[in-house]
Amino acid sequence: MKFSTRAERIEPFYVMEVAKAAQALAREVAGTREPMIFLNIGEPDFTAPPLVQEAAARAVHSGATQYTNALGLDALRERISGWYQSRFGVNVPARRIVVTAGASAALQLACLALIESGDEILMPDPSYPCNRHFVSAAEGKAVLLPTTAAERYQLSADKVRAAWGEKTRGVLLASPSNPTGTSIAPDELRRIHEVVRAHDGITMIDEIYLGLSYEEEFGHTALAIDENIISINSFSKYFNMTGWRLGWMVVPEAMVPVVERLAQNLFICASTVSQHAALACFEAESIAEYERRRAEFKARRDYFIPALQSLGLSVPVMPDGAFYAWADCTQAAERLGVASGKNCSWDFAFELMRRAHIAVTPGRDFGTAEPERFVRFSTANSMAQLQESVARLRSVLG
Secondary structure (H helix, E strand, O other): OOOOHHHHHOOOOHHHHHHHHHHHHHHHHOOOOOOOEEOOOOOOOOOOOHHHHHHHHHHHHOOOOOOOOOOOOHHHHHHHHHHHHHHHOOOOOHHHEEEEOHHHHHHHHHHHHHOOOOOEEEEEEOOOHHHHHHHHHOOOEEEEEEOOHHHOOOOOHHHHHHHOOOOEEEEEEEOOOOOOOOOOOHHHHHHHHHHHHHOOOEEEEEOOOHHHEOOOOOOOOHHHOOOOOEEEEEOOOOOOOHHHOOEEEEOOHHHHHHHHHHHHHHOOOOOHHHHHHHHHHHOHHHHHHHHHHHHHHHHHHHHHHHHHHHOOOEOOOOOOEOOEEEEEOHHHHHHOOOOOOOOHHHHHHHHHHHHHOEEOEEHHHHOOOOHHHEEEEEOOOOHHHHHHHHHHHHHHHO
16 A cells, blocks of 8 residues: 555654553553553643533533534633633633644644645754644644753744744744743743744744643743734643643634634534533633642652652753653663663663663654653652652662
8 A cells, every 4th residue: 555755754653652562561560569650641640620520421411512613612712712811911812712623633723724835844852743743744844953951942033043944934832842841931932933023934832731830930821922923722731631632722813714614624623522521621610620730740840850860860951831851861871771872762761661660751752852862751640659750760770
């Protein structure tokens, strides 16, 4: 069977390959003194809170399960608009909000609406792999620009200006970022957008972890800068609804009918039951629970990252959001007898899985700038599991 070159360009999602290996080993060690601990996948261990579950049940039992408008339930778009006002003090009209089948659908719609064949999109390296694959699927080319710890693993206006070429169409950023958990300072983001705007380009920003910001300096939406910025968001992370497959995007008003037309043809609409459930996310009781959970995620970060540092797993930049630790594993790998080189972090991850029954994600997924040095730990797990992980790491690393 002959497959499209588009499909062939998409690399495997290695985090899922590692997950399969971890699941297989987990079955072998289940019931032992050291069952598998999964610190590899970025999924909150919390589920949707009670009001959200109850709203979903009501939708099912009342038969509110037919298609919605391709743009989403009007009531949900209004609730999201209200959240921007109450949370960030930013006026985002509901008419500019498009509810989507997860942030993945939002990114696909944005790329299909804006990218022509051969267009180049600048992105930081490291960054979330699927984002660059959405660019590829739209016949564009993701151009990864290596970043450093001094830059918080984010692009700068100077770097964007220097890299801009004839084929450059815009930038795709993430703040807070996966895998580093770092955000772009608002002033720097403003400068980046000014460079993009001067070239008549597009600024797209993945803000799916924005609700899980821990530092006042960084917890601001890019929509406060300019209504022409395209923001992608999701109910998966802060709202703990990963498998519900629900997200949204905020776009310039002129872009709404274009996205609507694409969404009608590609998705019809996001899950109706999930949309009705998400209305309850914005109730005061639900927000209070989400804030309690955000404080718990921060407490996990504050415990786990210093513990990693003490074990020789250096985290060059303290994450200000999300639930990740981007750790340099070269020293720890040497202590486990793992050879340095292009497969270092990959081999280290599998050695850790074998010897400590801890699953982590090697850097291979996230770019080409020294991926062999880094692994990503997810702290989206209970404090007890994180403490047990530290004990096991200490045992195998000495």
